[in-house]
Amino acid sequence: MKRILIATHGRLANGMLSSIELLAGTTKGIATINAYTNDTDFDAELEQFIDSLTADDQLFIFTDLYGGSVNQKVTKTFLEHKIPVTVIAGFNFPIILEILLSRGDLTQEKVTDLVDKCRSELKVSFLTEAHVTDDEEDFF
Known part of the structure; x- marks a missing residue:
């Protein structure tokens, strides 16, 4: 079974869990740590x-900051327990959804591809008054 742990500084983990439940409809197999x-x-x-x-679980851990104290503690603990795990640090919401909703076991190559895909989901929009319009047709 796929198991997911979201471990973050503060309450970000529970916020992610709430959004996952809203969009995916399930939080089965997901745990959170709000450090x-x-x-x-x-x-x-x-x-x-x-x-x-x-022993049958495929484990994914999402931490908010690579090299941060939560990431370090989680990584150290799982290494000490000799538990195979994929740790994704500096996550975004799309990568959690992709991992959660992917069927079957995920290979390292597939996980890397998903991370690359979700990294490209980050977008920047510089909004100025010049772009403001009241036309609903212009929204999309």
Whole structure:
């Protein structure tokens, strides 16, 4: 079974989970860790997630910042437990949806392709008054 852990600084993980449920209709197999939101460390939450895994699980972990404290702790913990995992740091919403909704086991090549595809989903729009219009036909 595909298992996903979203581990972030603050409550970003739960926000992502809420959006996933809204758009995908399911959060089965997804867990979240909202690090540093209280005075306790998130070690216990991480261990609880690890205890829930089975040998058949294909595991994906999404962290908000590559090299950040959450990313470092998650990576170190899974290495210590010798659990195979794909860690995607600096994620965006499309990559979580792509991984979640992809059927079957995902190869390293497929995951890399999905990350590249979702990276291209980042767009920049510079909006100015000159572009403002009240015409609903111009919206798209």
